[in-house]
Amino acid sequence: MPKGRLSRYPTCFFLPNSSNIWNYKGDPLSAALYYNAKANEALSLIFERNKKIIEQKKSPVSEVDKDILESLSKYICDHYADDLSIETLAKIGCMGTTKLKKNFKLYFGSTVAEYIRKVRIDNAEHLLAYTDLPVGEVAKAVGYSAAGHFAELFYKAKGVLPFEYRKSTHEHKTLSSSINL
16 A cells, blocks of 8 residues: 555545535525534544544554455455455455454454445445445345345445435436536
8 A cells, every 4th residue: 555545445435425415405504504514524534534544553563464454455345245254354364363353453443344334335325326226136236135234234324224315316416417407
């Protein structure tokens, strides 16, 4: 990974909830407050991420293990729809499960399961916004066999149910295309 890069997350992540900002409807005063709050939220996320990066630089993860973790991150991004177990990832990374869990948490700031879930939900967000696949098919495409479980995880991560997210992104696209006409 190049030095000076601010994020340890792979490029497969998408911006969370960016479409919700465009869908806000309210009077000018509340809109100003809403956008100000969103700007402050973005700044706090940047500061929090920077704090984690500084802490990670102090971490005892060796350079060899960092390279392995980066490779595992890319593997997760390429195979997020597969059944990814800690044991499988440990074998791929040639390390024990305990060491993998510890180093992964130190390096990425999340557990392996949280990381996989984030990759899956972010990819589902993309599929919901840019395809017409049914929610159940989107769930299967990102590695979840039960649509209800997927919807629950999506709601926890994004604050809206998958079909609501799709509806809001399609409304935004319709509004954007009518403005461009």
